[in-house]
Amino acid sequence: MTATVPILDGHNDTLTKIFAEGGCGMEGFLRGCEEADIDLPRARAGGLAAGFFAIYIRSTDPKPEEEPARDAQGGWTFTPPAIDPAWARAETSRLLDCFDALLAAAPDDIACCRTVEDVRSVIDGTRLGIILHLEGCEMISPDLRELDALYARGVRSLGPVWSRPNCFGHGIRFGWPSSNDIGPGLTAAGKALVRACNDRGILIDLSHLNFKGFMDVADISDAPLVATHCGCHALAESARNLTDEQLGVIAASGGLVGCNFFTGDLRGDGRFESDMPLTRMAEHIEHLVEVMGEQHVALGSDFDGADMCDEMQDVSRLPAITALLRGRGWSTEALTRLCHGNWLRVLDATWPDASQSMSPA
Ligand code: ZN
Secondary structure (H helix, E strand, C coil): CCCCCEEEEEEEEEHHHHHHCCCCCCHHHCCCCCHHHHHHHHHHHCCCCEEEEEECCCCCCCCCCCCCCCCCCCCECCCCCCHHHHHHHHHHHHHHHHHHHHHHCCCCCCCCCCCHHHHHHHHHHCCEEEEEEECCCHHHHHCCEEEEHHCCEEEEEEECCCCCCHHHHHHHCCCCCCCCCCCCCCCCCHHHHHHHHHHCCCCCEEECEEEHHHHHHHHHCCCHHHEEEECCCCCCCCCCCEEEHHHHHHCCCEEEECCCCHHHCCCCCCCCCCCCCHHHHHHHHHHHHHHHCCCHHHEEEEEEECCHHHCCCHHHHHHHHHHHHHHHHCCCCHHHHHHHHHHHHHHHHHCCHHCHHHHHC
């Protein structure tokens, strides 16, 4: 057996899950938390070295999220409503406080990655690296007044929108089968947010943007373009997936796509069921490679935010995908690029040098 390659994963919603009311909290995360896809013991077992951990703000609607109604052909759409920015700010602040408490409780086990050096140190070391990401920026005002305080607290990545409208743009609503060319692009505030991220070296995630919003970021941003968790529209006509045209734009910018693990975006029949063979995920990864080249492809699980297939039920199963790809002829070099090498290159080109960083130690 060849040693497993350390993985930098592009997206999870674990902080939101464990720190939700009734979630297993800090102790659960450190010792083991059955209801979450990621906890520290299983992250170690699965070779997860680092990940983008999202601050994702749930809707205040108390109804549990259900699968949407389907038409006779199995098609469906789901349009999440906008949320109150005041609620988003309060919840962001609470989640960041929870995260700080987690870091303080387990400094030998968890690291907040603020620089590329921090990320390299966890890939070569034993701590789990957490890169803070905002999935939807409802906590930021149109004049961006909260952005620097969020940066100071460790945020190094953001998606202007989740799949709902806010002051920065219109997130792509969910749906299958569906184009992603729905709705207008970024607002003036959204365009200013992209420039402000470039100025500070904050990574911008394209994952929940519609086509016009995606192209607005591509036009404005001077950083490599990144979609942290998406699949291929050519293989599955989910509104959340990227067309080959979009993949070409990302590759030309020197960026990357983290292949999403969500069954609803991978299967191709628009269903969420877990009885999807892991080979389907490999097919999406290999399509990304075919269109963009292997230096532009990474992993973006969406653990704790989406339905996973039977063979990838939690983070401890990550070695199953690298073993499968190895069996399909992937070299150790190619797997290393997929698992973290491409991320390091993109972060090097996006985040400021540590020497110029304004982040506190
Ligand atoms: Zn997402």
